[in-house]
Amino acid sequence: MERRKRERAWAPATQLVRGGTERSHHGETSEALYLTSGFVYETAAQGDARTAGDEAGYVYGRFGNPTVTMFEDRLALIEGADACQATATGMAAVFASLMSQLRAGDHVVASRVMFGACHVVIDELLPRYGIETDLLDGTDLRAWERALRPETRCVFLESPGNPTMAIVDIAAVSALAHSVGARVIVDNVLGMPMVQRPLALGADIVVYSTTKHIDGQGRALGGAILGSDEFFANDLVPFIRTTGPVMSPFNAWVMLKGLETLELRTTRMCETAARLAAILEGHPAVAAVHYPGLPSHPQHALAAKQMSRGGSVIAFDLAGGRDAAFRFLDSLELIDISNNLGDAKSLATHPASTTHQKIGADARATLGIGDGLVRLSVGLEAETDLRSDLEHALRAAAGS
Numbered sequence: 001m002e003r004r005k006r007e008r009a010w011a012p013a014t015q016l017v018r019g020g021t022e023r024s025h026h027g028e029t030s031e032a033l034y035l036t037s038g039f040v041y042e043t044a045a046q047g048d049a050r051t052a053g054d055e056a057g058y059v060y061g062r063f064g065n066p067t068v069t070m071f072e073d074r075l076a077l078i079e080g081a082d083a084c085q086a087t088a089t090g091m092a093a094v095f096a097s098l099m100s101q102l103r104a105g106d107h108v109v110a111s112r113v114m115f116g117a118c119h120v121v122i123d124e125l126l127p128r129y130g131i132e133t134d135l136l137d138g139t140d141l142r143a144w145e146r147a148l149r150p151e152t153r154c155v156f157l158e159s160p161g162n163p164t165m166a167i168v169d170i171a172a173v174s175a176l177a178h179s180v181g182a183r184v185i186v187d188n189v190l191g192m193p194m195v196q197r198p199l200a201l202g203a204d205i206v207v208y209s210t211t212k213h214i215d216g217q218g219r220a221l222g223g224a225i226l227g228s229d230e231f232f233a234n235d236l237v238p239f240i241r242t243t244g245p246v247m248s249p250f251n252a253w254v255m256l257k258g259l260e261t262l263e264l265r266t267t268r269m270c271e272t273a274a275r276l277a278a279i280l281e282g283h284p285a286v287a288a289v290h291y292p293g294l295p296s297h298p299q300h301a302l303a304a305k306q307m308s309r310g311g312s313v314i315a316f317d318l319a320g321g322r323d324a325a326f327r328f329l330d331s332l333e334l335i336d337i338s339n340n341l342g343d344a345k346s347l348a349t350h351p352a353s354t355t356h357q358k359i360g361a362d363a364r365a366t367l368g369i370g371d372g373l374v375r376l377s378v379g380l381e382a383e384t385d386l387r388s389d390l391e392h393a394l395r396a397a398a399g400s
């Protein structure tokens, strides 16, 4: 507890490098990787005490592991959360954040623009278990007011929303949700750690795919759920321990090392993305650019209020539809075609045929995901090289 207090006083850059570090008796510089599935007890009585929770200490890998704990403590620190639970993937985090607290008869309201698999969980899976769900235009506060009711137990939103970069007013939606006693879960992958702090804005729970910026180097899958001690004790921890979607110690070690460079990578990616967004906006082959950091973004003022930067992901519509988008992607020589984002390598994807293929054409039309939409995740390469690659591919997309 003393350590936690000291760590909370550190600036984020220090927290990212040193927060949560628990050295073994060997005094290793880097965080130790505890590749063990279980833990031994000194005595039978100790097994009894640990199982009962009367003595602190590890019991079994599904309940906790020292390397995973270091990662969880470090991320909780930078997010300003009481507690963090690391999970095997981002989707495991999304699913557990909802299922750990929902029961048949509950109601969930979610902003429609979100990662494709989250859409499937909320729109298709939850209703199978007697949970009613409503999807709405998250930018419309009146729609939130109309949809929220006493049975609403959870509100789920992603802001900026993947892939159209729509912004939800986290503070206003949280206030509305709290007035009916619902908890607000924010998928903060595109908001990014440190750039957007949902808990400070009034949300109750933050989820991450740590596969994205937190690893940031395309190596490992992971997820995280952050929230209050109360939510952890009453809902999340019992659910996680019995259903088992935990992060492996090895992946937690990769993520810990990812956090050390997160601020540097975030700054660089967001700065490059902001400049590339402005260049794309002026290009004749581009019909529209969707980037929260551009003054042309319909919610630029709100984005500036709740995000300290515009993020590292840019979406843009190519005038020539799907053919132009495919020509553009196939002409890239540096930027890779990939569904992933937040990587050191810049990646471009065509959401309509990949990440949002499964939700169908009608849902895509409602979301504003056109056939000419391209999503670009800006990495760490030199801006000049990225710029020439984009310009070359845009010429090809325009058919010249």
Ligand SMILES: *Cc1c(COP(=O)(O)O)cnc(C)c1O
Binding pocket: 089, 090, 091, 092, 094, 115, 117, 118, 158, 162, 187, 189, 190, 208, 209, 210, 211, 212, 221, 222, 223, 341
């Ligand atoms: C990638 C992603 C997820 C899912 O994370 P996985 O680690 O792939 O399971 C959820 N939400 C958003 C916004 C994402 O980008």
